[in-house]
Amino acid sequence: MSRTLRALVVFLLLSSCGGGTGYGTAPRNLDNACAILAERPEYARAFNASARRWGVPAHVQMATIYQESKFISDARTPFRWSLGVIPTGRVSSAYGYSQALDGTWDEYKRETNRFAARRSDIHDAADFIGWYMAKSTERLGISPLDARNQYLAYHEGRTGFSRGSYNGKPWLLRVSGEVGERATRYRAQLGTCSQGRGLV
Secondary structure (H helix, E strand, O other): OOHHHHHHHHHHHHHHHHHHHOOOOOOOOOOOHHHHHHHOHHHHHHHHHHHHHHOOOHHHHHHHHHHHHOOOOOOEOOEEEEOOOEEEEEOOOOEOOOOEOHHHHHHHHHHHOOOOOOOOOHHHHHHHHHHHHHHHHHHHOOOOOOHHHHHHHHHHHHHHHHHOHHHHOHHHHHHHHHHHHHHHHHHHHHOOOHHHOOOO
């Protein structure tokens, strides 16, 4: 066997072993909170830890992650194109489960002393969402249970939310309503399954 062929076989074997972690892929059934947690038990631990630390319940975190990344750990925004063929960079620096921007992620790491945190790690992403929304509760008075308005503040930033910037964006008002509905649905589902037992 040639050296090149041997290297290719080793690479393919290592790639297939790594695929079992689910890195970069979404759970199969995103419409059922119990199915999500059954497939990815580490998610329940992440959401619960964040909820206990920041007071933002699991179903609100889950509905936000669904909207932002569809639970894809390495999700990125699309490329911008010049002349339809030349990539000129991504639409924004949003990345990972939470689609946190570079600057906001850096602020989170500084304030929480979690300098090794990664946006592609569900534990760090859930903690980030809890941290951000807890600040929205503190500064804007939005209930941690109010997924719709928490999402608006998450998307627009707290300054944008306080100015009502979302009122000029009918599509965002529709999306935030969908986030609220999904959070309600996830909450009801979590109340019926063992995966949801004990979640805050």
